[in-house]
Amino acid sequence: MIRLCNVTKRYGETVALSGVTLSLPTEKVVALIGSNGAGKSTALNIIGRLIPASAGTVEIDGKSLRDWKSNELAKRLAILGQTLYTPARLTVEELVAFGRFPHSRGNLGAADLRIIDDALEYTGISTLRGCFIDELSGGQRQIAYIAMAIAQDTKYILLDEPLNNLDMNKAAKIMKLLRTLVREKKRSVLLVIHDINFVSFYADYVVAFKNGALKYSGKTEDVIRSEVLRDVYDMEIAIKSYRDKRLCVYYE
Amino acid sequence: MRRVPSSKAFFFAFAAMAFLCAAFALFYIFSGVSAETWDYNIPRRLKVVCAIAVVGVSVGISSVIFQTITANYILTPSIMGFDNLYLLLQTLVIYFWGGGQLSMMDSPADFMLTLLLMICASTAVFFIMFKGRGESVYHTVLVGVVLGMAFGGLSTFMQVFIDPSEFSVLEGRMFASFNRINVQLLGISAAVVCAAGAWFFSDLRTYDAVALGRERSISLGVNYRAVVLKSMVVVAVLTSASTVLVGPLTFLGILVVSLARALFPTYRHGILVPGAVLAALCALLFGMIVTERALHFAVPMSVIIDFAGGLFFLLLLGRVKNL
Numbered sequence: 387m388i389r390l391c392n393v394t395k396r397y398g399e400t401v402a403l404s405g406v407t408l409s410l411p412t413e414k415v416v417a418l419i420g421s422n423g424a425g426k427s428t429a430l431n432i433i434g435r436l437i438p439a440s441a442g443t444v445e446i447d448g449k450s451l452r453d454w455k456s457n458e459l460a461k462r463l464a465i466l467g468q469t470l471y472t473p474a475r476l477t478v479e480e481l482v483a484f485g486r487f488p489h490s491r492g493n494l495g496a497a498d499l500r501i502i503d504d505a506l507e508y509t510g511i512s513t514l515r516g517c518f519i520d521e522l523s524g525g526q527r528q529i530a531y532i533a534m535a536i537a538q539d540t541k542y543i544l545l546d547e548p549l550n551n552l553d554m555n556k557a558a559k560i561m562k563l564l565r566t567l568v569r570e571k572k573r574s575v576l577l578v579i580h581d582i583n584f585v586s587f588y589a590d591y592v593v594a595f596k597n598g599a600l601k602y603s604g605k606t607e608d609v610i611r612s613e614v615l616r617d618v619y620d621m622e623i624a625i626k627s628y629r630d631k632r633l634c635v636y637y638e
Numbered sequence: 639m640r641r642v643p644s645s646k647a648f649f650f651a652f653a654a655m656a657f658l659c660a661a662f663a664l665f666y667i668f669s670g671v672s673a674e675t676w677d678y679n680i681p682r683r684l685k686v687v688c689a690i691a692v693v694g695v696s697v698g699i700s701s702v703i704f705q706t707i708t709a710n711y712i713l714t715p716s717i718m719g720f721d722n723l724y725l726l727l728q729t730l731v732i733y734f735w736g737g738g739q740l741s742m743m744d745s746p747a748d749f750m751l752t753l754l755l756m757i758c759a760s761t762a763v764f765f766i767m768f769k770g771r772g773e774s775v776y777h778t779v780l781v782g783v784v785l786g787m788a789f790g791g792l793s794t795f796m797q798v799f800i801d802p803s804e805f806s807v808l809e810g811r812m813f814a815s816f817n818r819i820n821v822q823l824l825g826i827s828a829a830v831v832c833a834a835g836a837w838f839f840s841d842l843r844t845y846d847a848v849a850l851g852r853e854r855s856i857s858l859g860v861n862y863r864a865v866v867l868k869s870m871v872v873v874a875v876l877t878s879a880s881t882v883l884v885g886p887l888t889f890l891g892i893l894v895v896s897l898a899r900a901l902f903p904t905y906r907h908g909i910l911v912p913g914a915v916l917a918a919l920c921a922l923l924f925g926m927i928v929t930e931r932a933l934h935f936a937v938p939m940s941v942i943i944d945f946a947g948g949l950f951f952l953l954l955l956g957r958v959k960n961l
Contacts, residue, residue, distance in 0.1 A: 436853055460859025467853040474849040474905035484850060488859035492843030538858070 387412055388433055388542065388576070393442035395428050395598075402428045404598045405442070410591070412541070412574045415564055417585040417606075419578075420595035421619055426578045427468075427546055429595065433576070434465030434544045446542070460488035464535040465544040470527045472519060478530045479515040482506055485537025505537040509563060525556030532563060536571070543567070545577040549584065557581070561588040582623075582634045586610045594618045610634065648909055651901045655916040662923035663687050669931065686816045689824055689884060690922040693816075694894075696831045696880035698915030699838055700873045701891035702898070702907065706849050707869045708778055711899065712954045714891030715760075715877045718767070718779075719786015721886035723759055726789045727752075728811045729796045732804050749823045749882065753830065756878035764870040814885035814940035816926060827883045834875040838911075841868070845907040887940050889947020894918040896950050921946070 388410040395403040403425040410416050418426035431437045433444055435451055444451040446463060454462075464485075472481070482505050486498040494502075506512045509529050519527060528548055535543045545564075549557040561584050567573045568590075579585055585592055585606065592609035594602040596618055602609050610632045615623040624635040667683045701714045767782045797805060847855045848865055856862050880887075898913035921943060929939040 434857065436856055456856070456861045457859035460857065463857075465853070465857045469851075469853070472850050472854065474846075475903055476850075476905055480905070484847060484854075484858060487847050492846060 387445075387447060388574075389445040390429070390433070391443045391445070393429070393432060393439045393444060395425075395432060395437070396440045401598050403432070403439075406595075406600045407442075408593065408600055408603060410574075410576060410593070413568060413572050414574060414590035415568050415588055416574070416576045416591045416593065417579050417589035418576070418593050418595065419580070419582060419585055419609075419618065420601070423597075424595035424618075425598040426593075426595045428598075429593075430465070430544055430546050430576065430578050431467075434463065435459065436465060436467070457488050460538070460540070462540050463542040463544065464538045464540040466531050466535060466546065466548065468546045468550060470524070470531060476519050477515065478511060478517050478519065478522070478533075479506065481519055481530055482515075482533045482537050485534040485539070488538060501539065502537050505533045508536060509533040523556075525552050525559065528552065528556070528560055529563070532560070536567070540573075542574045542576065545575070547578050547580065549579060549581060557584065564588070582610065582615065582636075586632045586634060607632070648902060648904070652912070652916070655901070655913070655920060659916055659919045659923065662920060662927060666923055666927050666930075685819055685821060685824065686926060687923070688828070689816050689819045690919060690926065692824065692828050692831050693880040693884055693887070693890075694918035694922055695835060695915050696876040697887065697890050698894055698898075698918040699835055699911055700876040701895045702911050702914050703838065703845065703869050704873050704891075705895060706845050706907070707866050709849075709851055710779065711895070712892065712951065713779065713782075714895065715873055716886065716888045716891050717951070718782035719763075719789055720760060720877055721881070721888050722786045722789035722793065723763060724756065724881045724886055725812065726793045726796075727755060727759065728808060729793045729800070732800055732808050733796050736804055746822050746826055749820075749826060753826075753878055753882050756882055757874050760874040760878055761871060764874060811885055813938040814887045814943075816884055816922075816939065819883065823883060827879045830879045831876060834872050834879070837868070838872050841865070842907050842911075846905055849905045849907070885940065887943055889944045889951060890918065890921065891947075892951050892954070893921055893943065893947035896954060897921070 390406050390408045393403060393406045394401065402423075406425070406429060418430060420426050428437070432439045433446075433451075446454065446459065451459075476484075479502065483494060483498075483502050485505065486494060486501065490498050503512075506515055509532060511526065511529055511533060514522065514526060514530070519530060522530065532543075532545075532548075543564075548560055548564075552560065564575045564577070565588050568575055579589075589606050592602070592604065592606050593600065594609055594614065601618055602614055608614075610625065612623060612625050615625075615634065619636075621636060626633045626635055667680065667687060671679050704715050704718075705711055705713060763782075763785055766785065767778050797808065800808065844860055844865055847858045847860050848862070850858070852862055855865075894914050894917040897917040898910055901917070902909050902913040904910060922939075925939045925942045928942055929935060929937065
């Protein structure tokens with residue numbers, strides 16, 4: 387389980403995250419929502435040890451983040467940032483093979499190669515394995531990075547705005563893939579996301595931030611409500627029912 | 639669709655480069671040698687080839703590491719102002735102690751002192767450059783360029799106050815030369831370069847992951863901060879050893895890394911680094927042959943290298959999308 391205890395992040399005088407205490411459920415799709423600058427990406431990056439917290443502690447499976455050895459934590463937690471640019475010239479297969487780095491330190495064995503093949507197969511990009519990353523579309527590239535996280539074989543997968551700049555088709559495909567990962571491979575997915583309808587349809591659990599503070603957290607049906615969303619986004623959002631799910635309508 | 643070069647293609651590229659290096663080295667050592675000049679020419683030329691080997695290894699490794707940790711393919715320590723730091727230290731010695739002191743600094747003890755000074759100063763500069771590195775690579779680049787300009791400006795300012803005869807001593811240090819090398823100093827440099835190179839090679843595969851960028855390498859379990867600190871020390875040691883030994887070769891690094899990336903298009907440092915070293919050896923040996931045999935020492939070798947490297951640098955500026 388991922389647990390945050392009184393986590394604060396300051397940039398000089400600016401408080402990006404203020405005293406957040408939170409426990410996140412496992413084997414679920416957990417969505418972090420909120421307006422721009424609400425603190426969701428900061429929280430994700432602190433959990434993913436990309437930035438240090440100014441105060442407070444983060445625990446991964448009962449052990450403080452600072453007590454984990456880098457390599458051991460990498461076998462348990464993978465984070466994919468917003469930027470899908472990589473300076474190195476890599477093919478899809480080479481990128482996915484990097485997922486095995488925490489396990490093999492670059493010396494790939496037969497088991498590693500099988501896992502890489504499985505990850506490519508699972509995400510449906512086997513045919514792209516020889517393509518260079520910079521030749522792919524945004525959606526294909528995102529899926530390649532998710533395949534790398536699958537090959538990394540971690541319990542937790544953290545994604546920062548994975549649907550940025552994707553069309554509806556690709557975005558839905560990625561959300562379905564993440565759901566399948568949770569259902570079939572028992573992974574815990576934690577993602578920062580802006581589209582609350584994708585949250586409503588694909589997330590199990592929602593954490594809402596506002597002005598650097600934790601505002602709400604709970605099951606999707608408890609958070610995707612008009613009064614909660616009005617408080618989080620400072621605007622009227624109507625909720626309609628569609629296929630037993632809640633559809634958010636935010637056009638006035 | 640572009641294709642990934644096969645292992646066979648890399649092998650042939652390595653073989654061709656190694657053959658070219660050997661051919662240049664043999665031509666340089668033995669061409670124009672007669673029985674009368676053998677005793678004079680052969681030891682001198684062997685010494686030059688050894689110095690070229692030390693500088694080639696040092697520039698090849700340090701330039702690739704530097705580009706990997708800055709995630710930028712057009713920068714090298716020299717371009718970021720390292721040469722200006724060397725020049726500033728040389729200017730400071732002449733300014734405070736006079737040209738006699740600089741020309742006498744050829745004993746192993748003095749050489750070690752200069753080397754140590756360069757390593758400390760350059761490590762300090764790299765630390766300043768990489769402070770806040772987590773925020774942006776542009777910060778690193780900007781700080782490096784500004785510091786380089788500041789060192790250059792300060793050197794020029796102090797040179798105005800130096801006696802013209804002493805300035806001529808300094809002028810000799812502004813251009814790299816393989817012909818004034820002391821064998822003892824060459825041995826020390828070789829040992830330093832070997833030690834730093836071995837330290838780098840002990841962790842070679844980690845650099846493959848670092849080439850993916852900071853966020854991804856952390857996610858893959860790389861202790862990023864430790865790798866960057868180690869890299870700064872290795873780059874400072876390697877660059878200092880070669881610069882103190884022969885003098886500044888500003889554009890050699892960018893020339894050889896660009897050649898290596900063109901010939902060995904891979905992220906794997908196990909291929910890229912030896913490729914850059916071979917490219918450096920070829921470039922330096924070719925430059926030496928042109929300087930000695932074609933131009934009869936009329937133009938310093940560093941001018942030829944910097945001219946070719948400078949052209950490459952301009953070409954890269956036009957081609958690279960992400961500075």
